[in-house]
Amino acid sequence: MLALRELQTRVRTALLGGDAGAVGQEIVGDGLDPAARLAVYRNHVVASLTAALESIYPVVARLVDVRFFRYAADAYVREAPPTGPCLFEYGGTFPEFLARFPAARSLAYLPDVARLEWAMNVALHAPDAPPLEPGALRALPPVALHPSVTLLPSPWPVDSIWRAHQATAPERVVDLAAGSVRLQVWRADDEVVFRELAPVEFAFREALARTTALAAAAEAALGVDPAADLTALVRDVLDEGVVVAG
Amino acid sequence: MDSSDRASGVAGSGIGLRSAHVAELLAGPPAAGWLEVHAENYMGGGPAVRALERLRRDYPLSVHGVGLSLGTAGGLDEAHLGRLAALVERLEPALVSEHLSWSVAGGAYLSHLLPLPYTEEALDVVVEHVARAQERLGHRLLVENPSSYLRFAHSPIPEPAFLAALARRTGCGLLCDVNNVYVSTRNLGGDPAAYLDALDPRDVVEIHLAGHAVNDADGREILIDDHGARVAPAVWALYGRALARFGPVPTLIEWDTDVPALAVLLEEAETAMAHLRRHQGSLDARAA
Numbered sequence: 001m002l003a004l005r006e007l008q009t010r011v012r013t014a015l016l017g018g019d020a021g022a023v024g025q026e027i028v029g030d031g032l033d034p035a036a037r038l039a040v041y042r043n044h045v046v047a048s049l050t051a052a053l054e055s056i057y058p059v060v061a062r063l064v065d066v067r068f069f070r071y072a073a074d075a076y077v078r079e080a081p082p083t084g085p086c087l088f089e090y091g092g093t094f095p096e097f098l099a100r101f102p103a104a105r106s107l108a109y110l111p112d113v114a115r116l117e118w119a120m121n122v123a124l125h126a127p128d129a130p131p132l133e134p135g136a137l138r139a140l141p142p143v144a145l146h147p148s149v150t151l152l153p154s155p156w157p158v159d160s161i162w163r164a165h166q167a168t169a170p171e172r173v174v175d176l177a178a179g180s181v182r183l184q185v186w187r188a189d190d191e192v193v194f195r196e197l198a199p200v201e202f203a204f205r206e207a208l209a210r211t212t213a214l215a216a217a218a219e220a221a222l223g224v225d226p227a228a229d230l231t232a233l234v235r236d237v238l239d240e241g242v243v244v245a246g
Numbered sequence: 247m248d249s250s251d252r253a254s255g256v257a258g259s260g261i262g263l264r265s266a267h268v269a270e271l272l273a274g275p276p277a278a279g280w281l282e283v284h285a286e287n288y289m290g291g292g293p294a295v296r297a298l299e300r301l302r303r304d305y306p307l308s309v310h311g312v313g314l315s316l317g318t319a320g321g322l323d324e325a326h327l328g329r330l331a332a333l334v335e336r337l338e339p340a341l342v343s344e345h346l347s348w349s350v351a352g353g354a355y356l357s358h359l360l361p362l363p364y365t366e367e368a369l370d371v372v373v374e375h376v377a378r379a380q381e382r383l384g385h386r387l388l389v390e391n392p393s394s395y396l397r398f399a400h401s402p403i404p405e406p407a408f409l410a411a412l413a414r415r416t417g418c419g420l421l422c423d424v425n426n427v428y429v430s431t432r433n434l435g436g437d438p439a440a441y442l443d444a445l446d447p448r449d450v451v452e453i454h455l456a457g458h459a460v461n462d463a464d465g466r467e468i469l470i471d472d473h474g475a476r477v478a479p480a481v482w483a484l485y486g487r488a489l490a491r492f493g494p495v496p497t498l499i500e501w502d503t504d505v506p507a508l509a510v511l512l513e514e515a516e517t518a519m520a521h522l523r524r525h526q527g528s529l530d531a532r533a534a
Contacts, residue, residue: 001400004367005319011360012351026363027396030434036463037396040470041358048357081354085313085326086286125290147291190293 002026015042017078049077052087053094056121059165060098060114063107072101088125092118109156109176116158116194119150119185123192131241137234142212142246148187149242151197151206155180159196186242200225204233205242212246255306255340256280256452259518262310262500267508268297277508278515280340282308282498288337289329298337308341308452308498309334313355316375316389317348317362331383341452341496343388343421344379346372346409363398364408376416388451389413390421393429393458393471405430406444419451422492424485425477429458429469442488450492455485455518456500474503477514485518489525497522 002010010023020035027034050073054061061069076097082090095114098104126148137143145151152158157178164172182202185194197205200221207220214234221228237243260280263271271277281301288295311330314322334342347359362368372389380387391409403411409420422445431438457475461468477485477499489495499514 001365003319004317004363004365004371007363007398008319008348008351008360012354012356015356015358015360016354026398026400028399030397032463032466032468034396040395040463040468041360045356045358052357082357083353083355084323085315085349085355085357086289086329087357088287088290125292127291128296129291187292190296 011038014038015045016081017042046074046077049082049087049090050074053077053091056088056091057094057114057117058167059117059162060110062165063110063113063161064104068103072098072104075101088121091121094118109154109158109161112152112154112156112158113161115152115154116162116183116185119152119183120192120194122150123148123185123187126187129244132238132243132245134235134238136245137214137238140214143208143214143243144212144246145205145209146186146242146244148192149205149209150185151202151209152183152185152194153180153202154183157181159183159194184242186240188241200228201233201236204228205237208237208243256308256496257306258522259497259499259515260306260308261511261515262498262502263298263301264501264505265294266505267511268294268301270508271301272297276304277512278305279519280306280308280496280498282310282341282500283337285309285311285330285333286313288333302337307337307339308343309337309339311342311344312359313349314344314375314379315348315350315355316344316372316379317346317360317368318350318375319371322375322378323350327379327382330379334383334385341388342383342385343390343452345390345392346405346412347392359392361392361394361396361398363401364403364405365400366403369403369408369411372412373415376412376418380416380418386417386419388419388421390423390454391426391430393423393426393469395433395468395470397434404444406441410444410446410449413446413449420445420449421452421454422450422488422495423454423456424488425454425456425458425481426471428478428481428484429471432467432469438484439487442484442491445492447492450488450495453485453488453492453495453497454500455481455497455514456502472503473500476510477517482517482521486521489521493529494522494526 014020014023020038024034050070053073095111098114099111104110129147159181160174164174182197183194184197203224204217204221207217218230258279261278263281263283345359349356376387427438427441455477456473457477459470459472461470497518499511
């Protein structure tokens with residue numbers, strides 16, 4: 001008789017695609033191969049995690065065809081099972097996995113499309129936090145980007161790719177040579193949205209992701225464009241509700 | 247434990263809240279007696295959480311966890327327990343429940359309610375975890391019987407006896423999933439009525455009902471608890487038997503796969519309510 005911890009370790013190994021034999025003898029067959037009984041659980045584990053990934057990465061699934069997506073998800077689930085039970089938090093390393101998944105190498109932009117979808121998922125579930133009111137800035141308090149915000153630079157036009165692969169989108173040809181984008185993804189009035197930022201806006205907001213000091217962010221913006229309109233940069237983050245108390 | 251007062255908020259039949267039905271529920275008058283939510287879906291922020299904050303003004307709530315892994319050897323995931331405690335504090339549910347199962351091994355969450363061997367060792371583990379959870383949550387926990395597709399060679403304690411011992415040692419309540427009793431006894435052998443008879447009626451605080459699928463595994467029938475259909479006739483019959491034994495216990499309709507229109511869930515909840523009224527009526531007649 002195995003200790004509970006050892007039994008659970010062996011079941012885990014069997015479920016994640018290892019050796020069912022190591023636990024098979026602990027299971028009563030009742031007219032079925034113990035491996036077939038374990039397979040009911042394994043199918044459910046893989047199917048539920050694949051479904052979680054598919055709901056977070058629908059455009060990736062459309063880009064590669066859903067059968068290929070499930071093949072990739074299966075490999076990812078075995079390599080990187082969740083570390084916690086909130087499945088909306090599962091799959092943050094899937095873009096990096098795709099980047100080194102040999103079968104997906106021909107689609108160079110795929111990992112960045114996945115990064116955009118992960119950022120949208122983060123935005124959807126981010127904690128609620130009240131945006132700073134304009135008046136609160138007069139005393140130059142420490143500030144931070146709203147927890148729903150992700151800044152995403154890409155050498156590919158991932159925003160156009162994403163839009164062209166919505167279920168409701170008309171057939172559209174994406175010009176992959178359109179070049180790089182700098183996106184901000186966030187939640188505005190309960191809607192997840194993204195837009196392209198100008199280089200100076202991106203530098204200003206990226207600095208706010210690293211520092212709580214508005215002055216340091218202003219310096220970063222001036223580094224990109226010595227003639228940057230600092231008043232407009234500050235006004236825009238307030239108008240968009242993307243800064244909170246730091 | 248001060249849960250008995252709050253538990254009175256949940257009575258009759260309720261439905262599991264699914265995202266597809268939220269807008270319709272928010273727009274109309276209260277449509278079900280109460281709602282049950284999966285705890286792990288509400289541990290972030292955003293629109294789904296805010297919608298639930300609004301619904302809880304109109305509906306008594308039950309918080310049903312799937313991720314605590316009460317049966318994992320070793321300590322509970324204290325970080326997850328802390329998030330569950332914060333949710334319970336925020337939503338003030340009438341009922342809080344979890345499962346007699348495990349999902350975590352070696353730091354991996356296996357996203358399924360996995361079966362335990364019913365041994366003294368496992369009982370000690372679950373007792374310790376239920377006691378710790380109740381202490382941290384400040385709330386009585388209800389523990390649900392699982393649906394099972396296998397049993398372990400060394401598992402000397404019958405499942406209902408294991409649950410009864412757990413309730414006796416921790417003061418927890420039981421969530422009797424009647425569909426699970428049916429599915430497990432069909433898959434592993436055993437008499438579902440005898441299973442119900444082995445539970446102490448005083449422990450049973452909530453009942454779950456759901457549909458299941460009938461699959462074929464190498465020529466042998468296996469029932470899958472997929473929550474993807476109406477409650478089967480044989481399960482309604484077993485439910486009648488459960489109510490005769492336990493009394494008119496608050497009953498929840500669950501539906502997770504191929505979720506239909508809200509009206510279909512409400513029809514199922516109304517069928518459960520008709521059963522509950524009949525049993526309430528016979529209780530009243532006996533009291534008179």
